[in-house]
Amino acid sequence: SEVVDRVYKEYMGDAESPAQVRDGLLDAIGDVFFVISSVEVARYHRDAGNPVYFYEFQHRPSSVEGVVPAFVKADHGDEIAFVFGKPFLAGDV
Numbered sequence: 001s002e003v004v005d006r007v008y009k010e011y012m013g014d015a016e017s018p019a020q021v022r023d024g025l026l027d028a029i030g031d032v033f034f035v036i037s038s039v040e041v042a043r044y045h046r047d048a049g050n051p052v053y054f055y056e057f058q059h060r061p062s063s064v065e066g067v068v069p070a071f072v073k074a075d076h077g078d079e080i081a082f083v084f085g086k087p088f089l090a091g092d093v
Contacts, residue, residue: 007028011024011025011027011028012024019071022071023071026071034076038054039054042054057074057078057079057082058073058074059073059074059078059079059082060072060073060074061074061078061081061082064078
């Protein structure tokens with residue numbers, strides 16, 4: 001179907017390597033589990049007359065080096081330490 005073809009092209013494009021296929025699948029899964037529901041909730045808040053701010057956090061924390069695969073930019077919740085100031089604390093946390 002046309003929808004399937006468009007979705008495939010959006011996420012797989014011209015993937016030629018297993019890494020490109022992996023990245024496309026991760027993007028698709030992330031959109032299904034996080035982005036679609038987040039956009040829906042943001043619309044409800046907007047429609048209720050509230051201001052809505054939407055962001056995508058992609059900064060890879062240096063603390064995950066050697067723990068998380070190199071292709072992972074940022075995991076769900078990684079922004080919390082940055083929002084609340086962990087990078088600016090001195091010494092051990």
